[in-house]
Amino acid sequence: MFRIVHKEKLSPGINLFEIEAPKIAGHANPGQFVVLRLHERGERIPLTIADNDPERGTITIVVQEVGKTTYELGTYKEGDIILDLLGPLGKPSHIDNFGTVVMVGGGVGVAEIYPVAKAMKEAGNHVISILGFRTKELVFWEDKLAEVSDEVIVTTNDGSYGMKGFTTHALAKLFEEGRKIDLVHAVGPVVMMKAVAELTRPYGIRTVASLNPIMVDGTGMCGACRVTVGGEIKFACVDGPEFDAHLIDWDELMKRLVYYRDLELMSFERWKRERGMV
Numbered sequence: 001m002f003r004i005v006h007k008e009k010l011s012p013g014i015n016l017f018e019i020e021a022p023k024i025a026g027h028a029n030p031g032q033f034v035v036l037r038l039h040e041r042g043e044r045i046p047l048t049i050a051d052n053d054p055e056r057g058t059i060t061i062v063v064q065e066v067g068k069t070t071y072e073l074g075t076y077k078e079g080d081i082i083l084d085l086l087g088p089l090g091k092p093s094h095i096d097n098f099g100t101v102v103m104v105g106g107g108v109g110v111a112e113i114y115p116v117a118k119a120m121k122e123a124g125n126h127v128i129s130i131l132g133f134r135t136k137e138l139v140f141w142e143d144k145l146a147e148v149s150d151e152v153i154v155t156t157n158d159g160s161y162g163m164k165g166f167t168t169h170a171l172a173k174l175f176e177e178g179r180k181i182d183l184v185h186a187v188g189p190v191v192m193m194k195a196v197a198e199l200t201r202p203y204g205i206r207t208v209a210s211l212n213p214i215m216v217d218g219t220g221m222c223g224a225c226r227v228t229v230g231g232e233i234k235f236a237c238v239d240g241p242e243f244d245a246h247l248i249d250w251d252e253l254m255k256r257l258v259y260y261r262d263l264e265l266m267s268f269e270r271w272k273r274e275r276g277m278v
């Protein structure tokens with residue numbers, strides 16, 4: 001059982017939870033995730049380890065409310081207990097001195113790029129972080145990313161803060177300015193990661209994306225998380241979740257992610273009804 005020691009609302013619909021989990025905190029590397037189950041009747045969902053503190057024995061997750069389980073987690077408070085937390089899972093990010101690395105985070109993906117950006121910076125890279133949000137009130141962790149980046153560019157789709165447009169507009173601008181970029185690392189909505197991959201492809205810039213397929217066990221036993229990479233089937237939970245973005249079958253991933261849409265909506269509606277929310 002795992003206790004929430006700190007909870008913070010980072011922006012509407014996005015909560016940070018610092019959770020006591022000494023063993024995971026001691027072994028977590030950038031790019032890895034946990035599988036969480038709230039209670040006896042809960043499902044297992046994967047969430048990235050956005051930060052870890054081996055001394056405090058805690059890990060931090062940042063969760064966007066998108067459906068039943070993530071909304072239910074949003075109702076948890078400091079002191080509450082999470083039943084299961086399994087991790088660290090997945091392959092750690094490949095960290096090296098590449099030169100100039102552009103980290104692209106979209107929405108909750110901004111929290112997910114933090115540990116990788118930090119490690120990239122520590123490895124001696126020049127780190128440019130592009131953080132993308134829909135609008136100003138959703139912006140979070142600009143300061144935290146600034147601590148581990150040489151440059152930070154914030155974009156909002158509506159132009160209410162920072163540069164107007166998508167993360168890809170900011171990335172394209174770097175190319176137009178003739179900046180030398182050695183690696184692009186993208187985490188966020190699949191449409192964003194696909195767009196980043198298409199943008200860097202003609203330049204032949206090595207691009208890595210952290211994939212978010214449906215997962216169940218998260219340990220390689222079922223294949224629910226399978227993705228096609230370079231024509232081969234890979235299990236994102238053990239072979240990834242990071243892959244060469246130019247080799248990923250993005251359309252297949254998008255189709256598989258919406259496979260349970262009706263059941264997800266039904267389960268969320270029932271949960272809300274049980275609490276008198278609708």
Ligand SMILES: Cc1cc2nc3c(=O)[nH]c(=O)nc-3n(C[C@H](O)[C@H](O)[C@H](O)COP(=O)(O)OP(=O)(O)OC[C@H]3O[C@@H](n4cnc5c(N)ncnc54)[C@H](O)[C@@H]3O)c2cc1C
Pocket residue numbers: 033044045046047048049061062063064065066067068069070071108112211212213214215216241257258260261264265268
């Ligand atoms: C490796 C990995 C790391 C992730 N890290 C984060 C993170 O740090 N923060 C964050 O907010 N989200 C993260 N996600 C996504 C998160 O797991 C889903 O948002 C969550 O499972 C949705 O559950 P739900 O019941 O609230 O919503 P639902 O209504 O059940 O689902 C909404 C959508 O979420 C996706 N989803 C549903 N169930 C799962 C599942 N078991 N596994 C994966 N995706 C699912 C589907 O696309 C679905 O359409 C990550 C996913 C993966 C695979």
Ligand code: FES
Pocket residue numbers: 214215216217218219220221222223224225226235236237238
């Ligand atoms: S989630 Fe079952 S193999 Fe990856």
